[in-house]
Amino acid sequence: MKKFISLLLSLGMVVSMAACGYDEEPDGPSGGNSEIENIYNLPGKDKTELKVINFHGGVGSVWIDEAAERFAQLKQNESYATGKKGIYINIDKSMTPNTSQMANSAYALYFDERFSDVNALAQAGLLLPITDIVKDQTRVGGVLEDKLFEQVKGSLKGNDGEYYGLPHYEFYGGMSYNRKVFDSAMAYFAADEATDKWEYPSTKYGSAYMVNDLNTKKSKGPDGEYDTEDDGLPCSLQELIILMDYFKTQTAYDPAIVSGQYQNYINYTIAGLWSALAGKEQMENYYNCTGEIEVIDYENNGGFSNENLFPGIDYIKKPYTKKVTMTESTGYLGNDMVAKYYALAMLEIFEKEGFYSPDSYIPTRNHYDAHKNLYYDGAGQYEKAAMLLEASYWYTESRINGGLNDYKIVTGKNPDNLDLRVMPLPTNCYTEGATGKEDCLLDIAQTFAMINGNIKNNEELKRAAKEFLAFLYSEDELQRFTVSTGMSRAISYELTKEQKENINPFYLELLDKRDNVVYYSGSTKAFRLAKTSIRIELDGPVLKPGGKESPFGYFQGGTKNSNGTYATGAQYVMGLLRITAKEWGGIYTA
Amino acid sequence: MENNVLEETKERKKKKMTSLHTQRKVFYIVMFSIPTLQFFIFYIYANFNSILFAFQKYTPNLNDLGYQVEFAFFDNFETAWNKIMSADGWDMILNSLQLYAWNLLFVTPTALLFSYYISKQYKFSGFFRVVLYLPTIVSSLIMALLYKYIVTDVYGFLTGDKVGLLGGTDTDRIYYTVLFFNIWIAYGSNVMLYTGAMSNIDTSILEAAKLDGANTIQEFGYIYLPLIFPTIITFILTGIAGIFTNQMAMFHIFGSNVPSFDVFGYFFYRQTAGNPTLFPSAKKMSLPELSALGLIITAIIAPITLLVRKGLEKIGPSSD
Numbered sequence: 001m002k003k004f005i006s007l008l009l010s011l012g013m014v015v016s017m018a019a020c021g022y023d024e025e026p027d028g029p030s031g032g033n034s035e036i037e038n039i040y041n042l043p044g045k046d047k048t049e050l051k052v053i054n055f056h057g058g059v060g061s062v063w064i065d066e067a068a069e070r071f072a073q074l075k076q077n078e079s080y081a082t083g084k085k086g087i088y089i090n091i092d093k094s095m096t097p098n099t100s101q102m103a104n105s106a107y108a109l110y111f112d113e114r115f116s117d118v119n120a121l122a123q124a125g126l127l128l129p130i131t132d133i134v135k136d137q138t139r140v141g142g143v144l145e146d147k148l149f150e151q152v153k154g155s156l157k158g159n160d161g162e163y164y165g166l167p168h169y170e171f172y173g174g175m176s177y178n179r180k181v182f183d184s185a186m187a188y189f190a191a192d193e194a195t196d197k198w199e200y201p202s203t204k205y206g207s208a209y210m211v212n213d214l215n216t217k218k219s220k221g222p223d224g225e226y227d228t229e230d231d232g233l234p235c236s237l238q239e240l241i242i243l244m245d246y247f248k249t250q251t252a253y254d255p256a257i258v259s260g261q262y263q264n265y266i267n268y269t270i271a272g273l274w275s276a277l278a279g280k281e282q283m284e285n286y287y288n289c290t291g292e293i294e295v296i297d298y299e300n301n302g303g304f305s306n307e308n309l310f311p312g313i314d315y316i317k318k319p320y321t322k323k324v325t326m327t328e329s330t331g332y333l334g335n336d337m338v339a340k341y342y343a344l345a346m347l348e349i350f351e352k353e354g355f356y357s358p359d360s361y362i363p364t365r366n367h368y369d370a371h372k373n374l375y376y377d378g379a380g381q382y383e384k385a386a387m388l389l390e391a392s393y394w395y396t397e398s399r400i401n402g403g404l405n406d407y408k409i410v411t412g413k414n415p416d417n418l419d420l421r422v423m424p425l426p427t428n429c430y431t432e433g434a435t436g437k438e439d440c441l442l443d444i445a446q447t448f449a450m451i452n453g454n455i456k457n458n459e460e461l462k463r464a465a466k467e468f469l470a471f472l473y474s475e476d477e478l479q480r481f482t483v484s485t486g487m488s489r490a491i492s493y494e495l496t497k498e499q500k501e502n503i504n505p506f507y508l509e510l511l512d513k514r515d516n517v518v519y520y521s522g523s524t525k526a527f528r529l530a531k532t533s534i535r536i537e538l539d540g541p542v543l544k545p546g547g548k549e550s551p552f553g554y555f556q557g558g559t560k561n562s563n564g565t566y567a568t569g570a571q572y573v574m575g576l577l578r579i580t581a582k583e584w585g586g587i588y589t590a
Numbered sequence: 591m592e593n594n595v596l597e598e599t600k601e602r603k604k605k606k607m608t609s610l611h612t613q614r615k616v617f618y619i620v621m622f623s624i625p626t627l628q629f630f631i632f633y634i635y636a637n638f639n640s641i642l643f644a645f646q647k648y649t650p651n652l653n654d655l656g657y658q659v660e661f662a663f664f665d666n667f668e669t670a671w672n673k674i675m676s677a678d679g680w681d682m683i684l685n686s687l688q689l690y691a692w693n694l695l696f697v698t699p700t701a702l703l704f705s706y707y708i709s710k711q712y713k714f715s716g717f718f719r720v721v722l723y724l725p726t727i728v729s730s731l732i733m734a735l736l737y738k739y740i741v742t743d744v745y746g747f748l749t750g751d752k753v754g755l756l757g758g759t760d761t762d763r764i765y766y767t768v769l770f771f772n773i774w775i776a777y778g779s780n781v782m783l784y785t786g787a788m789s790n791i792d793t794s795i796l797e798a799a800k801l802d803g804a805n806t807i808q809e810f811g812y813i814y815l816p817l818i819f820p821t822i823i824t825f826i827l828t829g830i831a832g833i834f835t836n837q838m839a840m841f842h843i844f845g846s847n848v849p850s851f852d853v854f855g856y857f858f859y860r861q862t863a864g865n866p867t868l869f870p871s872a873k874k875m876s877l878p879e880l881s882a883l884g885l886i887i888t889a890i891i892a893p894i895t896l897l898v899r900k901g902l903e904k905i906g907p908s909s910d
Contacts, residue, residue, distance in 0.1 A: 100866075120867060123650045123657060160655050260757060264847050332872070361757045363844075364742045525652060533872035539846075541873035546678050547857060553850035556759040567677075579872040586665075586870055 041072035118165030122158030141475035168447035174272025179419035188232025204312030224436010230424035254357035257385035260365035264550035273343035275442035276425035289331025289526035328526035332579035344570035643881035670883035705784035726778030734842030
């Protein structure tokens, strides 16, 4: 018996370890299989070894494996220390590069996601200044500092004015959709002047004209212009609700899917809707804590009327709003933005109107599963969904995790024929009087490259780390990075036509919208003092009510109070997330 | 002459006494030095930063690297206290207390009974010993994952309820599913230690009890319980001391995706693991505030633990 049990346990351990594996399938628009066989980047006793830690989610590690091989080849005869020749870039691929332990770490170079804050790490003396790389006048293609997006520079510096980090990749929160599903369901709104359209009455949310077939002229979409990518997509939250209802009642598709294991991914969509509705100018004002924004007028009857915001929904009330000009002393008002309330309200509606796929409630379904709900078309164990709540990195993550290959195996179809896209989000609350607005993309990746400050007295590693970093941010490597991952860095660089052809269409559209990106960065004193408080990202405190990871629970039955009642709803969450004048006073002093 | 011998003997005795006294002194010093050293290393040194942090306020220098560090008086303690007294704080306290109550009132008595059964070597006692201890051998992370899949996928397969016991909107159901896991997992260590303590009971005492005509219940109540009571006290006390650091395996089960209930252990873990900042922010506790919270909790729980120990030693069954 004991033997049997110990055998069982051993087997369990082996299986559980195997489950931790993470196979990458790099390259090609939908993934092929080009495992890298290193010829030059190999360990050697007489080589300088540079330890690098790379956040393995998001864009994965193929890009850096390939770049390291090229760098090792380039430096095969270079000596970084007496008696040594060549370099070996030893890359650790981790989901948790813990920068708080940097001081005692052997990693010389870090590529980390939103968990790290370059400015805060620099202030603590943990980073090596890299101003010489950023201001290098000899760099081929121009000085890097001139190429860095102006807006992002603030987040790369310490308060001594030196550069300590470089922007890694960026992604944006929101939703993605399966274009083929939309086409087959003819789930597009028709243009006002279209003749071949039909009125969809919806269950209770008001009516809208939909296209009768794919040749019907589609509505202008969120940007307010015809013949653009977003034609026929909802221009307002009201239309988005009708679209969701349309999928729920008229098609075999569930309207939306979010990972059951990571329901906090709704934060991505809240951030996306918030920025789309507020627009670029207001979001930049938000981070700088200055300028005009539209907020809920809490002094007017507590901020909310008894009027319903949308027809057919009686639990979302219309807010009283006003425009205010923030000063640094009143930067806390940014969290009263009405766009944020609308975004929260939409997520509450998704929940309460049953717009999520049942798979969204299975706690063992992770984000890779949710991706499959979007593109498996009902194959396997996945209910089919038309829209996915995620950030734009998901496609790369799904590809490198083998999701698209699995698709090929399970359905027998070519993943290159899938048509998955990032969804331009509504820019208005109401359809009536809606004005077109350019899509505002909020960078919620906030990823950086940094050199560990603990190598400052090690000339060998210091030189190697700086040279490798400079190499990765050369013009050629920037282009290669984007071709490999589909994602861009907040640096001005162009891709050739051939390079663009190698990028999946999912990301191509986003590359054309880089002028509309708002970065987690600011130039004001208020930003430098309060940035942690106002940071918008998956774990940003402005999206985490009551210490929870997301408002998801508050949109369900609510969260149980100690008196047995349940706290619930967007209005309540908005209140929980407000920053008070007193709290602001504890952070910012003029 | 006689006087001289007497003097010498006295002197020798005195020397011997002094030597004994010195040896005793050295012995005491050595004995005291080890725990004192432990105290300094594992409490003072380990907690030094925490205590220091709790009274500090960090503000980043605006024109240079580094921070201005000011004495914060009790500002951090005020923030921490407000957290405890908030609705969330009370919820966390109640959830932690509920887990402890289940452990105390349900796990301890039943584990004692099982241990008694095993130590009496009744039928299948060896099997019970292995099976009950099994969850403790396997990594707690793997056990939690296993449990998660059982109550989700396996449960879904058997009942048709795909959402399982950890999904959906029924907050109470999710809470009790997690609670059940903690109770289940607690059995292993309880049973192992109790059976260990029971096996140390002198068989002559048991034989004497048998000769005196003690039945099974009397044997358990009058022999076993009093003799293993120090082990029970240990469990009760470590349980109390860990009330607010026990994270109920929630990180293993939910990751960082907090369900609609929370406990302080899980809260602390998330706050400190998520790259906490030195300087204050509006909705996230800074390291100094977390340190103050930790000290407040220690200040609450330490005297309770000591009082309970004293009380139990007084009112507990005597082994005499």
